[in-house]
Amino acid sequence: MLLAVLDLVGIFVFGITGALVGVRKNLDVFGIQVLALVTGLGGGFLRDVLIGVTPPAALEDWRYLAVPVAAGLLTFFLHPRIGRVERLVNIFDAAGLALFCVTGALKAIDYGLSPLSAALLGTISGIGGGVVRDVLSGRVPVVLRSEIYATPAFLGAGIVVLASALGYHALWVPISAAVVCFLIRLVAIRRGWNAPLPRNP
Amino acid sequence: MLLAVLDLVGIFVFGITGALVGVRKNLDVFGIQVLALVTGLGGGFLRDVLIGVTPPAALEDWRYLAVPVAAGLLTFFLHPRIGRVERLVNIFDAAGLALFCVTGALKAIDYGLSPLSAALLGTISGIGGGVVRDVLSGRVPVVLRSEIYATPAFLGAGIVVLASALGYHALWVPISAAVVCFLIRLVAIRRGWNAPLPRNP
Amino acid sequence: MLLAVLDLVGIFVFGITGALVGVRKNLDVFGIQVLALVTGLGGGFLRDVLIGVTPPAALEDWRYLAVPVAAGLLTFFLHPRIGRVERLVNIFDAAGLALFCVTGALKAIDYGLSPLSAALLGTISGIGGGVVRDVLSGRVPVVLRSEIYATPAFLGAGIVVLASALGYHALWVPISAAVVCFLIRLVAIRRGWNAPLPRNP
Numbered sequence: 001m002l003l004a005v006l007d008l009v010g011i012f013v014f015g016i017t018g019a020l021v022g023v024r025k026n027l028d029v030f031g032i033q034v035l036a037l038v039t040g041l042g043g044g045f046l047r048d049v050l051i052g053v054t055p056p057a058a059l060e061d062w063r064y065l066a067v068p069v070a071a072g073l074l075t076f077f078l079h080p081r082i083g084r085v086e087r088l089v090n091i092f093d094a095a096g097l098a099l100f101c102v103t104g105a106l107k108a109i110d111y112g113l114s115p116l117s118a119a120l121l122g123t124i125s126g127i128g129g130g131v132v133r134d135v136l137s138g139r140v141p142v143v144l145r146s147e148i149y150a151t152p153a154f155l156g157a158g159i160v161v162l163a164s165a166l167g168y169h170a171l172w173v174p175i176s177a178a179v180v181c182f183l184i185r186l187v188a189i190r191r192g193w194n195a196p197l198p199r200n201p
Numbered sequence: 202m203l204l205a206v207l208d209l210v211g212i213f214v215f216g217i218t219g220a221l222v223g224v225r226k227n228l229d230v231f232g233i234q235v236l237a238l239v240t241g242l243g244g245g246f247l248r249d250v251l252i253g254v255t256p257p258a259a260l261e262d263w264r265y266l267a268v269p270v271a272a273g274l275l276t277f278f279l280h281p282r283i284g285r286v287e288r289l290v291n292i293f294d295a296a297g298l299a300l301f302c303v304t305g306a307l308k309a310i311d312y313g314l315s316p317l318s319a320a321l322l323g324t325i326s327g328i329g330g331g332v333v334r335d336v337l338s339g340r341v342p343v344v345l346r347s348e349i350y351a352t353p354a355f356l357g358a359g360i361v362v363l364a365s366a367l368g369y370h371a372l373w374v375p376i377s378a379a380v381v382c383f384l385i386r387l388v389a390i391r392r393g394w395n396a397p398l399p400r401n402p
Numbered sequence: 403m404l405l406a407v408l409d410l411v412g413i414f415v416f417g418i419t420g421a422l423v424g425v426r427k428n429l430d431v432f433g434i435q436v437l438a439l440v441t442g443l444g445g446g447f448l449r450d451v452l453i454g455v456t457p458p459a460a461l462e463d464w465r466y467l468a469v470p471v472a473a474g475l476l477t478f479f480l481h482p483r484i485g486r487v488e489r490l491v492n493i494f495d496a497a498g499l500a501l502f503c504v505t506g507a508l509k510a511i512d513y514g515l516s517p518l519s520a521a522l523l524g525t526i527s528g529i530g531g532g533v534v535r536d537v538l539s540g541r542v543p544v545v546l547r548s549e550i551y552a553t554p555a556f557l558g559a560g561i562v563v564l565a566s567a568l569g570y571h572a573l574w575v576p577i578s579a580a581v582v583c584f585l586i587r588l589v590a591i592r593r594g595w596n597a598p599l600p601r602n603p
Contacts (some may be wrong), residue, residue, distance in 0.1 A: 022399075029398075052253075052456030054253030055252060121461065135538065140427075144427075144429055144539065148432065197430050198425045198434070228599075234552075255452055256523065260518075261518070337533070338542075338546065
């Protein structure tokens with residue numbers, strides 16, 4: 001139940017980032033919907049196919065379609081000036097990353113994967129949607145650009161996996177894990193944290 | 202049987218679009234073959250992996266390879282002037298979209314998926330080949346550009362699913378569904394139909 | 403056992419190519435790690451999902467993560483001048499292609515796939531990592547560029563499949579198949595072999 005709610009919220013915020021990138025790229029209302037759908041559902045598809053859950057949950061449940069469509073339409077009508085789009089994309093993307101790394105890890109645990117696999121699947125499903133969005137719209141994927149991105153996702157997924165291995169299954173575990181991932185990512189965006197660049201010998 | 206024939210025709214026309222894009226991008230005969238193969242087979246791979254049919258049909262049957270290779274060679278030797286390539290890409294792509302949305306939906310029904318899932322899988326397998334082609338060759342995916350694309354595919358798949366739910370399994374159902382999708386897409390290309398763009402507040 | 407060793411060596415050299423492209427694109431140490439990971443593991447993920455082995459081996463075994471991370475860190479600290487990066491990418495990529503086409507075919511045979519499927523899966527897993535690397539970093543995929551690439555991979559995979567069908571399971575079969583693929587690819591790079599281009603009528 002909690003898993004489904006967090007999943008749908010994650011799909012919603014990722015859907016918004018897809019739609020905002022579509023607005024930025026001057027796509028029409030259909031292109032924006034498609035980008036909202038693939039961004040919202042991409043990470044979960046990847047997760048489900050890798051776990052071996054076919055067809056993916058998102059294809060069997062109408063809510064998984066209604067949510068990104070709603071995100072796309074809402075963004076289409078209410079989006080801000082183009083100049084402020086990029087900042088919003090980053091913030092919603094951080095929220096989606098935080099929610100998906102946690103729900104991805106939880107689902108992987110439910111299907112009996114080992115702790116390491118579960119943490120990695122959480123990370124992959126957190127990163128997946130953004131990669132699909134950026135590749136389709138011709139941007140350098142955010143996970144490759146100069147900021148802390150995969151690390152907080154792995155940390156969030158890791159907290160969930162560790163807590164589960166220690167027998168904690170309370171509601172506050174996934175929620176605090178998502179908050180930790182979200183805050184680290186947000187601080188990284190705000191401060192413009194950069195990791196070391198390669199030396200040129 | 203009908204499913205296999207429609208599938209192979211769809212692979213052939215998608216293979217032609219891949220090869221034409223390769224000609225346009227000035228690839229050599231091998232690059233053109235690869236692009237014909239991934240465009241022809243991409244949508245079906247995606248469909249089979251999402252349904253859970255592994256290995257995908259295209260890997261088990263030599264005809265699924267011979268057809269896109271033939272499409273690639275034919276295009277390599279008989280392609281038109283570069284200036285007229287784009288129009289041909291669009292027309293063959295519309296045919297592939299129409300055929301794949303229908304065969305994708307039929308295959309999903311055969312594997313016992315729910316009507317909603319089957320319609321979505323049809324749409325995804327219709328769109329998939331073109332997305333792979335455009336991403337690999339560095340074009341903005343056609344499904345994101347300013348025209349009616351995913352909608353006719355969903356409509357075609359929906360007709361097949363609805364007819365099947367109502368008990369109609371005649372040959373003319375998938376054929377008329379494909380024709381409907383193809384014609385809508387063709388009119389959209391000819392008229393340059395555009396959906397509303399986002400307002401810039 | 404041999405399969406695992408060849409697989410890990412293939413992941414290592416593909417990881418190096420990913421990291422080198424990251425250095426070239428001026429990514430920071432995290433971006434370079436991500437690119438090393440997806441390049442090293444991409445082909446194997448694709449292979450395992452298509453065979454239906456979920457979750458993929460790489461998610462269940464820590465060595466499959468340690469190896470590309472090591473490749474990424476090594477490259478980050480020891481990479482050559484930018485000007486010489488591209489040549490190294492090509493050579494390591496040829497080695498990865500040769501190893502993956504062979505291990506992919508062997509794994510497909512182990513899982514009972516038909517000879518044709520096994521040869522194709524070998525080719526796909528050889529090509530996969532490089533395609534993911536190039537698409538994510540905004541390069542034209544090497545498999546589409548003007549040189550012999552998919553053909554030696556198919557040849558290497560084919561030798562393994564043929565030998566297995568004839569009852570040869572000795573160690574030297576996969577090793578000589580990989581050497582054949584590697585040498586052909588290397589000669590193609592050195593000589594700048596180009597296949598015929600389409601005529602412009």
